[in-house]
Amino acid sequence: MGTLHYLMTRTGLGEDGDHMHVMAISLFVTLLCACIVLGHLLEENRWMNESITALVLGFCTGIIVLVTSKGSSSHILQFNEELFFIYLLPPIIFNAGFQVKKKQFFRNFVAIMLFGVVGVFISFAIISAGCSFVFPKLGLGKLLIQDYLALGTIFSATDSVCTLQVLSQDDTPLLYSLVFGEGVVNDATSVVLFRAVQKLTFDDFTGLEVLQMTGSFLYLFFSSTVLGIMTGLLSAYIIKTLYFGRHSTDREIAIMTLMAYLSYVLAELLFLSGILTVFFCGIVMSHYTWHNVTESSRVTTKHAFATMSFIAETFIFLYVGMDALDVDKWKMATTTLGQSFGLFSTLLVLILVGRAAFVFPLSALSNYIRKSSNTKIGIRQQVIIWWAGLMRGAVSIALAFNQFTISGDAKNPEFATAITTTIGVVLFSTVVFGMLTKPLINWLLPVYLRSYSISDTSDPPSPKDLNSINNFHVPLLLDSEQRANGGLFNGMAPRRSSLSMLLAAPTSYIHDLWRSFDDSYMRPVFGGRGFVPYVPGYLSIAEEDEHNSSHF
DSSP states (O other): HHHHHHHHHHHOOOOOOHHHHHHHHHHHHHHHHHHHHHHHHTTTTTOOOOHHHHHHHHHHHHHHHHHTTTSOOSSSSSOOOHIIIIHHHHHHHHHHHHSSSHHHHHHHHHHHHHIIHHHHHHHHHHHHHHHHHGGGGGTTTTHHHHHHHHHHTEEEOOOOOHHHHTTTTTHHHHHHHHHHHHHHHHHHHEEEEEEEHHHHSSSSSOHHHHHHHHHHHHHHHHHHHHHHHHHHHEEEEHHHOOGGGGGGGHHHHHHHHHHHHHHHHHHTTTOOOOOHHHHHHHHHIIIHHHSSSSSHHHHHHHHHHHHHHHHHHHHHHHHHHHTTOOOHHHHHHHHHHHHHHHHHHHHHHHHHHHHHHHHHHHHHHHHHHHOOOGGGOOOHHHHHHHTTTTTOHHHHHHHHHHHEEEEEEESSSSHHHHHHHHHHHHHHIIIHHHHHHHHHHHSSSSSOOOOOOOHHOOOOSBBBBBOOOOOTTTTTOOOHHHHTTTTTOOSOOOOHHHHHHHHHHHHHHHHHHHHHIIIIIIIHHHTTHHHHHHHTTOHHHHHHHHHHTOOO
């Protein structure tokens, strides 16, 4: 706020602190609007995307503010890392869970969990070990083991938004599902692992600490998941039972929004992972709660959650662009230009190696597990998955600020170097790797190699598909061959034992069991597709026809 005070004093706009806050917010909102407009104008550009646009605009704004303030600061707003975790990250992660294509997500669940959980641990180990070995030789000898482990989690968190803006769910359903699914699971796993690392206090890293960290991770992971699921189910039950839409759609939208945020706040209150909790709350809400509200509320919530997520991401990238020129952090950093370049280069190499160390081996393992040739991950797709995880974004910045700053200011010179290096890596990876993403994908995956299949993309209704309201009982996870033959339990097929069916098609069989349990016990209680309370005049024509046809 010092920069704004300086500018206002020079222009004679007064000394009122409240007025300065209003001015700062107005300027930042103006930048958000400018970023949206520029992003729209550059929509078809081969090299640019909205993340890059926000970073570049923030960087240019930082230069202007820095020059105007005579080098005192590059910030319009000054805030601490709590703003990231309390207000900005929740809508981003919730929307990821709320908009997830559940059929594709759970069809590729094994591969997604391999990349998003096991892959994070492999990348975490490589980056942490590499940093602890190289950084002391480049002027960061005072960092503790916990700091190196934190760096491992910070740079294991990916940002696949650039790749997802190029890929299409219709043309490349398998690849899109893997990149999207791994991205959201990766973020949640990285945050949970980061929390587990922060809980540790030790001077040496031994086997006992490894077990302690693993136990803490498992506790946080499963506890946060259960809390998110329970909150989502509670929202579904409340809306189904009370059916707010009879009197006011505003109330059902409000209760959905507030209970989604409540899941995050409760997790933080209980020292769990709010990111993981709100992600699974989003999945449960999209499966049950979203189908219990009126059609107008479905459209509203879908776009409202996506809009909040978009604004939060844009806000973060704008701030990162400006923070790259934070003179206070650069002055506090004690490393030379050569040492800073060495730290930056080391992290980039570790990110590249750490990513490759699990993408290709785990892809081979996934291909070995998968029986159908249509679901195997080809070498071109593996390269795209590897490339998609090279960008670093909002989660990495949030974790770095949480670990190395207090109210936005670095705690010591070593931490100042760590935060400036993190910002440099995020800027470089997002801008350079992001600009190369579209040409690379078009080269590796030309249009004639992108297979379009109705059977692969025919999801049941979700917040991403408002028009698909038929075929309630089409199994979501059946392979295309099984769907063509009438499903897993076709009347002409010989009856097999449960064990043989599980071994032959584990994903489809498990899903068939889940659908039976869901239809028999869950949906009658919590609502969802096909179990929406009926009030004449509050459903669309298509929904009313469907409701009438379901009662013989």
